[in-house]
Amino acid sequence: MIQLIAFYLFAVMVVGSAALTIFARNPVHSVLWLILAFFNAAGLMLLAGAEFIAMLLIIVYVGAVAVLFLFVVMMLDIDFAELRSGFARYAPLGVLLIVVLAAEMIFAVGAWSAGSLALSQRIAPTPDEIPNIQALGTLIYTRYLFIFEAAGLVLLVAMIGAIVLTHRARGGVRVQNVWQQNKRRPQDAVRNINQPVGQGVEL
């Protein structure tokens, strides 16, 4: 009962905040609605019994991806009047996208109701006796090893790409050289002299 209430609560919130993500006029508000949608999707995952995916949604999507979206939205200097003026020009492409998405959904529902895609027929069915974080771990690092390493390479490429695209060395900046600082000894910097009275100091 309480699961049912929670499911409908999360589901309605996901759909509602997704709709508001699209319809919000301010793109920053869009991103904030998207974050709410992520939170509620995490709640749905929790209800489906995928705790690890739910926590990953919170950590990665809410914590990092949404922040990145916010950065991108804020960094781009978009003229919204100009953006909306192209509506008639892009309408055919939009209609095409709608048709493709609708066809995908019809095919998915049709295949599902044809009954050949039962979840129990998966290559690696969800084991009941161990928590799903452990079940994921036993699969990712052995059976799906190459995909995992490829994911690492994709992350590496993303990192190097971001650095190449956005990093530029700034001139006129005096960078702290920790090695030089640590190498310096007191005898390099301090000199003790026995200064006689009545004479000038030779520096």
Add this chain to the structure above:
Amino acid sequence: MREKPLVDLSQYLPILLFLGVALAISGAFVVLPMIVNRLTGTAKPNPDKLAEYECGFPAFEDSRAQFDVRFYLVAILFIVFDLEAAFLYPWAVSLGGIGLTGWASMMLFLVELGIGFAYAWKKGALDWE
């Protein structure tokens, strides 16, 4: 197809309690000063009281402010290492069962990202100025 039983939600009760306490405390921080304000008779709203203080920034302006692309670099580096840490959790939990192959796969993954880290460090992407 066998129906899986629904998740027992009672194990998430502590999180719900945390959320409730957080909501109550944050609500109190907003509402209590307003109540005290009314009760002590000092509620004299004035536009100058809402103005920014000395060198402060204006509080209400367009939420889309442009800023340096360097923040983006920091954010994307954060995402990459965040994902790396997320991959470490299932690995750590299942390490007993996946043997040497699983251990070596994560070590290779760490080396891949270690190369990226060394590159970022060498290029000075981690330095702000």
